[in-house]
Amino acid sequence: MTAAEHLLCQIRPHVGAIAATPQAMAQEWRSIAPDQQQQLTLAPCAATTPARTRSTAKMLPRFDPGVMETYLDDMREMKARVHELFRQHPDLLPNVEEGLSKEEHRALVRRSLKVILQAGYSPLDLLARDPRKYFYLGECLSMVDLSLMVKSGVQYSLWGGSVLNLGSEAHRRRYFDDIAQFRLPGCFAMTELKHGSNVAALQTEAVLDVLTDEWVVHTPDEGAIKWWIGNAAEDGRAATVFARLKVPDPNGGSKLVDHGVHAFVVPLRDESGNLLPGVEIRDCGYKVGLNGIDNGAIRFTHVRVPRGNLLDRFASVDKSGRYSSPLTSQARRFAATLGELTGGRVGLTAGSVGVLKGAVTIAVRYAALRQQFGPPDSPEVAVLDYQSTQVRLMPLVATAYGLHFAKCLLVEKYVDMKRTREPKLVEEAALSTCREVCGGHGYAAVNRLGALRSDHDIFQTFEGDNTVLLQQVSAMLLKEYRQQFSGAPLTATYHYLRAALLGALPNNPLVTHDTEPRHLRDPAFLSKALEYRTARMLFTLSLRLRKHGPRLGAFHAWNKCLSHVLDLANAYVESVVYKGAPVVGSLHLT
Amino acid sequence: MTAAEHLLCQIRPHVGAIAATPQAMAQEWRSIAPDQQQQLTLAPCAATTPARTRSTAKMLPRFDPGVMETYLDDMREMKARVHELFRQHPDLLPNVEEGLSKEEHRALVRRSLKVILQAGYSPLDLLARDPRKYFYLGECLSMVDLSLMVKSGVQYSLWGGSVLNLGSEAHRRRYFDDIAQFRLPGCFAMTELKHGSNVAALQTEAVLDVLTDEWVVHTPDEGAIKWWIGNAAEDGRAATVFARLKVPDPNGGSKLVDHGVHAFVVPLRDESGNLLPGVEIRDCGYKVGLNGIDNGAIRFTHVRVPRGNLLDRFASVDKSGRYSSPLTSQARRFAATLGELTGGRVGLTAGSVGVLKGAVTIAVRYAALRQQFGPPDSPEVAVLDYQSTQVRLMPLVATAYGLHFAKCLLVEKYVDMKRTREPKLVEEAALSTCREVCGGHGYAAVNRLGALRSDHDIFQTFEGDNTVLLQQVSAMLLKEYRQQFSGAPLTATYHYLRAALLGALPNNPLVTHDTEPRHLRDPAFLSKALEYRTARMLFTLSLRLRKHGPRLGAFHAWNKCLSHVLDLANAYVESVVYKGAPVVGSLHLT
Known part of the structure; x- marks a missing residue:
C-alpha cells in the first residue's frame, strides 16, 4: 500500500x-x-x-x-x-x-x-x-456544472466581450449594464454551416443602404446559416453577427465593395421573446453534452439595423458609405478583430x-x-x-x-x-x-x-478544430524563424549551423548518453531537450517547405508536410507548458 | 480531391x-x-x-x-x-x-x-x-440502439445462457420457453460492490438447510451486495445468483464446508412485479450511456430456494448435503463455470x-x-x-x-x-x-x-477491467511457454536459444534492414514481425519473473512486471487479429 x-x-x-x-x-x-x-x-x-x-x-x-x-x-x-x-x-x-x-x-x-x-x-x-x-x-x-461555465462564457465573454472589445465607448455605455445583469441575453454569431474554422470565408453579408442609413443583414444561402450559436435557441435577444461588410463603390461603379468580415449588433427577439421580422431560429437539439446551453441556428432575411450597429473599433463607415480604418490592410483588421476575442x-x-x-x-x-x-x-x-x-x-x-x-x-x-x-x-x-x-x-x-x-x-473543437489552431502556431514559428534566418535555402542552413555552433541554438542534449537520474531530472536538461526538439523540427520543416513549395504551390506543400507541422506545434506547446511554472512565482517547499 | x-x-x-x-x-x-x-x-x-x-x-x-x-x-x-x-x-x-x-x-x-x-x-x-x-x-x-443489443444480451446470453450452460436438462425444460419469449425476464447476478474482476472472492452465500432441503441465499455484508445487475431494477423476475456454496461438514464438524462460487436460480419478483420476501432492490440510476438498461443493486436476506435451484452441470449436492462433481478441483470447476459464460x-x-x-x-x-x-x-x-x-x-x-x-x-x-x-x-x-x-x-x-x-x-470494462483480462492472456502464454521449455533458468535460456537457431522460434525480422515496400508489405514479413515481438516479450518476461519471484513472491513479482505483462498480451492480441482474416475464407478480388 x-x-x-x-x-x-x-x-x-x-x-x-x-x-x-x-x-x-x-x-x-x-x-x-x-x-x-x-x-x-x-x-x-x-x-x-x-x-x-x-x-x-x-x-x-x-x-x-x-x-x-x-x-x-x-x-x-x-x-x-x-x-x-x-x-x-x-x-x-x-x-x-x-x-x-x-x-x-x-x-x-x-x-x-x-x-x-x-x-x-x-x-x-x-x-x-x-x-x-x-x-x-x-x-x-x-466544477459545478460545465454548462454553467460555458453559458456564462457565451453571455459575458463572447457576447459581452465582443461588444466591449470590438465596439466603441458608445456601444459600451449602451449595452454594458444590460448584458452584465443578464437583462439582455445575447449571442456570438460567427460560425456558419459551411464555414467553421475558415472564418475569413463567412458568407453572411451586411450591405449598407445609404438611403435609409441602415445595414441590411442577409443570409445568402443555406451554407451561410449561423450554426451552433449559443444562447440563440431560447434566450438571445440580440447577437454580435459576423458578416461581410459591403458598401457602394466610392468610384461610382455598380458593384458593391466587400471589405471582409466585420461584427454587427443585430436584435433577434423583442422583450417578450418573440422573433423579430426576418429572423428565423431553430433549436440545434440534443448534444453529446452541455445540454444546459440553448444552441440554435439563425437565418437572416434582409434584416435592417442602424448604421451605428457596426462594432467600429477597428473600422467605421460614414453616412455616405465611406469606409475608414486605423489598420492598413484587410488581413490586419481581421487579425486584430480575432485577437480581441482571445x-x-x-x-x-x-x-x-x-x-x-x-x-x-x-x-x-x-x-x-x-x-x-x-x-x-x-x-x-x-x-x-x-x-x-x-x-x-x-x-x-x-x-x-x-x-x-x-x-x-x-x-x-x-x-x-x-x-x-x-x-x-x-x-x-x-x-x-x-x-x-x-x-x-x-x-x-x-x-x-x-x-x-x-x-x-x-472543448476539443470549440474555437475551431485544434488541427487548425496548431497550424497557426507552426505558421507563427516559421515566420519568426524566417525573420531570423532569411536568405536562400543554403544561406539559411549555413546560418542555422553557425548559430548551433555558437550556442545560439540549442544542441541535441541527448547525444551525451548520460542516463544518470540526476541528469535526466535536471530541469535545465529537460528544458534544453524540449527546446532542441522544437528547433530541430522547425529547421527541418522549413527545409521541406522550401523544397516542395516551388513545385506544388504553398497550399499543397503545406498539406504535404501537415503531420510535421502539427508535430512541431505540439512540441512547441509542450515546451511552453514546461516553462509555465517559474513565471508564476517561486515555491518554498519545506 | x-x-x-x-x-x-x-x-x-x-x-x-x-x-x-x-x-x-x-x-x-x-x-x-x-x-x-x-x-x-x-x-x-x-x-x-x-x-x-x-x-x-x-x-x-x-x-x-x-x-x-x-x-x-x-x-x-x-x-x-x-x-x-x-x-x-x-x-x-x-x-x-x-x-x-x-x-x-x-x-x-x-x-x-x-x-x-x-x-x-x-x-x-x-x-x-x-x-x-x-x-x-x-x-x-x-447499430439500431446499443441499449437494445445489451438488454438482449442480458436476457438471452447471460440469464438464458447461464441456465442453459450451467444447468441440467431439467432446468432447460423448465425455463427455456419463458426466457426465450421474454415472459420470464431475468438477471445475471455475479458482480458485487466490493468484488468485480476478482470473482473468486465473491461473498454472497448459499447455505444448504438439510432439514427443509433448501438453499438459504444471503448477503453477509454491504460489500457483497450484487451491483450493476442488468434487468434488476425493473424487469427481472429471477436471477442466476453466483454465491459460495456451503454445506454441513460431512465429517460432522460444526463448521460449514465452503465449496466456492456456484450458480443458483433465485426468484426476485412475483408475476405482478412485487419483490419477494428477503429481496431488496435499488435502481442504479443514470449512467454515462446505455440508459435503456435497468441496472440495479440486489440484497438478499435469508432467501430460501429449493435445493434443485443449484445449476448443477459441474457439481451437485444430494439431499443429505453430500457434494459431488465430475471435475476434480475447485479451481477447475470455477474455470469450467466461467468458461461457459464466454x-x-x-x-x-x-x-x-x-x-x-x-x-x-x-x-x-x-x-x-x-x-x-x-x-x-x-x-x-x-x-x-x-x-x-x-x-x-x-x-x-x-x-x-x-x-x-x-x-x-x-x-x-x-x-x-x-x-x-x-x-x-x-x-x-x-x-x-x-x-x-x-x-x-x-x-x-x-x-x-x-x-x-x-x-x-x-464495453471497456464489461466482463472486468481489460487490464485483468489481458493478464489472463499473458498467464496463459507463460503457462504454454513453461510447458515447452521447462527446467531451471539457464536450461530454459539454452532451449530458447537453440530453438531460435533451429528456426523453431521466429527470428527478428527487422535486422535485415530491408526497407523495400515489397518487403514491408509482405504478409509473411508482417506476420513474422508480430510473432517475433510476442516471442521475444514472452521470453524476457519469463526471465524477469524468474528473477524477481524468489525474493518478492509470485504476486509482487507479477505486479513489478505488470507493464511488461500487459504489453505482451497486447502484442499477442494484435498478432491474433492479424491472422484472423485467412481463417474465414479466401477473397477473390477482380
Whole structure:
C-alpha cells in the first residue's frame, strides 16, 4: 500500500480542494441507497481504515501541503465562497438528479446565472476590470456544472466581450449594464454551416443602404446559416453577427465593395421573446453534452439595423458609405478583430484545467480506495498500487499540474495584453496567445469521467478544430524563424549551423548518453531537450517547405508536410507548458 | 480531391451497408429543419457533386465492391430484414428524439425486444442452435440502439445462457420457453460492490438447510451486495445468483464446508412485479450511456430456494448435503463455470465491431463531404484530403477491417467449442477464448461519435477491467511457454536459444534492414514481425519473473512486471487479429 498512501498524501491539496466542491458532494448524494449512503459509498474505504492510518503516519508528504495549496491557488477564498453558494442551492446541481430534458437543464443554468449575480459576482464587470478573477470564477463554475461555465462564457465573454472589445465607448455605455445583469441575453454569431474554422470565408453579408442609413443583414444561402450559436435557441435577444461588410463603390461603379468580415449588433427577439421580422431560429437539439446551453441556428432575411450597429473599433463607415480604418490592410483588421476575442479561449483553458483537476482527483481517490486481488491470505491490494494503474494515472496528475501553470501563464499574458490596449499591440499578441491556448490539446488523451467527459468533449473543437489552431502556431514559428534566418535555402542552413555552433541554438542534449537520474531530472536538461526538439523540427520543416513549395504551390506543400507541422506545434506547446511554472512565482517547499 | 475520392470508393461496401441502417437514417431525420432537411444536411455534398462525379469515374476501386461485400458479410439478408423492421417502427429508434428519461428509454427497449420476437427472431433459440446467427443479430442490433443489443444480451446470453450452460436438462425444460419469449425476464447476478474482476472472492452465500432441503441465499455484508445487475431494477423476475456454496461438514464438524462460487436460480419478483420476501432492490440510476438498461443493486436476506435451484452441470449436492462433481478441483470447476459464460464476451465483441463500423463510416463520410480552406481562388478542399485527417481516420478504417475478421475467428471458435460439448474440453477452451476476446481492447483508442461512444464506453470494462483480462492472456502464454521449455533458468535460456537457431522460434525480422515496400508489405514479413515481438516479450518476461519471484513472491513479482505483462498480451492480441482474416475464407478480388 506504500505507493498509494504516498500518492494520497502528495495529492492532498487537490483532494481537499475537490472534496469540498459541490461536484464531489453531488456524487455522494447520488448514492442509490439514501438511508445507507455513508456505509455504501464509503464501504471500500472503511474496511481498510486501520491499516491505512498506520501507514499514512509513516508516509507524510515531504512538503507542507498548506504552502503547496497557497502556491497553486492564491484566490482560494473565492472558490470556497462560490462553492458554498451552490451548497446552499443543491437544487441547482444538475447531477443531483440526471435525465433532465434540455429545457429543464437550460432553466436550471439560467437560475444559476442569476444566483451568481445576486451573490454579488458580476462576471462582465470582472472581465472588464479584473480578468484574473473572471477566469478564476470560470474555473470554479466548471466544477459545478460545465454548462454553467460555458453559458456564462457565451453571455459575458463572447457576447459581452465582443461588444466591449470590438465596439466603441458608445456601444459600451449602451449595452454594458444590460448584458452584465443578464437583462439582455445575447449571442456570438460567427460560425456558419459551411464555414467553421475558415472564418475569413463567412458568407453572411451586411450591405449598407445609404438611403435609409441602415445595414441590411442577409443570409445568402443555406451554407451561410449561423450554426451552433449559443444562447440563440431560447434566450438571445440580440447577437454580435459576423458578416461581410459591403458598401457602394466610392468610384461610382455598380458593384458593391466587400471589405471582409466585420461584427454587427443585430436584435433577434423583442422583450417578450418573440422573433423579430426576418429572423428565423431553430433549436440545434440534443448534444453529446452541455445540454444546459440553448444552441440554435439563425437565418437572416434582409434584416435592417442602424448604421451605428457596426462594432467600429477597428473600422467605421460614414453616412455616405465611406469606409475608414486605423489598420492598413484587410488581413490586419481581421487579425486584430480575432485577437480581441482571445478572452474566450483563455476562459476555455481555465474551464478545461478545472475539469481535468476534478477528473484526476476523482480517479486517483477511487484507485486509492478500491481494492481488488492480492497475495494469498492477505487483504486485497488498492488498485492504485498496481503498476498498470500508476502508468495510466500518474501522467494525468503531472499533466494537471503542468497545465495549471500553463493556464496561469496564459492568464497573465492576457492581462498584459489588456493593460496595453492598443490596436497594433493587440494584433501582434493575437496569434501568440492563440498558439499557447493549444495547451488544451493535451486533454484529448485524458481519460475523463462520464458527464465531465461528454460536457468537455466539445472543448476539443470549440474555437475551431485544434488541427487548425496548431497550424497557426507552426505558421507563427516559421515566420519568426524566417525573420531570423532569411536568405536562400543554403544561406539559411549555413546560418542555422553557425548559430548551433555558437550556442545560439540549442544542441541535441541527448547525444551525451548520460542516463544518470540526476541528469535526466535536471530541469535545465529537460528544458534544453524540449527546446532542441522544437528547433530541430522547425529547421527541418522549413527545409521541406522550401523544397516542395516551388513545385506544388504553398497550399499543397503545406498539406504535404501537415503531420510535421502539427508535430512541431505540439512540441512547441509542450515546451511552453514546461516553462509555465517559474513565471508564476517561486515555491518554498519545506 | 484524389485521395478522398479514392477512399470513398474503397469504403463503399461499408458506406452502403451503414447508409441503409436505421442509425444512419435517424441521423438524417434529426435534422433541425424538417422541411428543409435534405438541402441542409446534404448541402456540403450537393455543392460539389459535379466535380466529384467526374473524378469518381477516374477513381473506381480496383476490386469489385459486390464481391468484397459478400466476403465481409455472408448474412447480409438478415441485416437488411432486421433494419427494415426498425424502419417500419421509427418510434423505436431512441435517437429520433433524445432526452428520454431512463424509464422511457427502458420502455422503448422492452417494446423493441418484443418486436424482434414477433418478427420471428428468437435470440435464445439462435444462441442454442445457431450461435453464428445469434452473434450476427447482436451486431445488427448494435447499430439500431446499443441499449437494445445489451438488454438482449442480458436476457438471452447471460440469464438464458447461464441456465442453459450451467444447468441440467431439467432446468432447460423448465425455463427455456419463458426466457426465450421474454415472459420470464431475468438477471445475471455475479458482480458485487466490493468484488468485480476478482470473482473468486465473491461473498454472497448459499447455505444448504438439510432439514427443509433448501438453499438459504444471503448477503453477509454491504460489500457483497450484487451491483450493476442488468434487468434488476425493473424487469427481472429471477436471477442466476453466483454465491459460495456451503454445506454441513460431512465429517460432522460444526463448521460449514465452503465449496466456492456456484450458480443458483433465485426468484426476485412475483408475476405482478412485487419483490419477494428477503429481496431488496435499488435502481442504479443514470449512467454515462446505455440508459435503456435497468441496472440495479440486489440484497438478499435469508432467501430460501429449493435445493434443485443449484445449476448443477459441474457439481451437485444430494439431499443429505453430500457434494459431488465430475471435475476434480475447485479451481477447475470455477474455470469450467466461467468458461461457459464466454458467449457473453463473444457477443460484446460483435457489438463493438458493429459500433466501430458505424462510427468509422459516419466519420469518413463526413470528412469526405466537409470542405474547409483551400488554395487561393479554388474551391475548398475536403477535410479528408488533409494529411492530418488521413492519419487519424485511416488506422481506424484498417482497425475496423482487422477486428471484423478477428470477430469472425472468435465466433467460429465459439461454435467449435459448443459442438464438442464436454466439461474438460470446455474448461481448456475457456481461457483461450477469453484471451482473444481482448481484441476489443483496440477500441479504447478509437474516436467514436456522441451516443455511440457513451453507450459503448462500458464495453471497456464489461466482463472486468481489460487490464485483468489481458493478464489472463499473458498467464496463459507463460503457462504454454513453461510447458515447452521447462527446467531451471539457464536450461530454459539454452532451449530458447537453440530453438531460435533451429528456426523453431521466429527470428527478428527487422535486422535485415530491408526497407523495400515489397518487403514491408509482405504478409509473411508482417506476420513474422508480430510473432517475433510476442516471442521475444514472452521470453524476457519469463526471465524477469524468474528473477524477481524468489525474493518478492509470485504476486509482487507479477505486479513489478505488470507493464511488461500487459504489453505482451497486447502484442499477442494484435498478432491474433492479424491472422484472423485467412481463417474465414479466401477473397477473390477482380
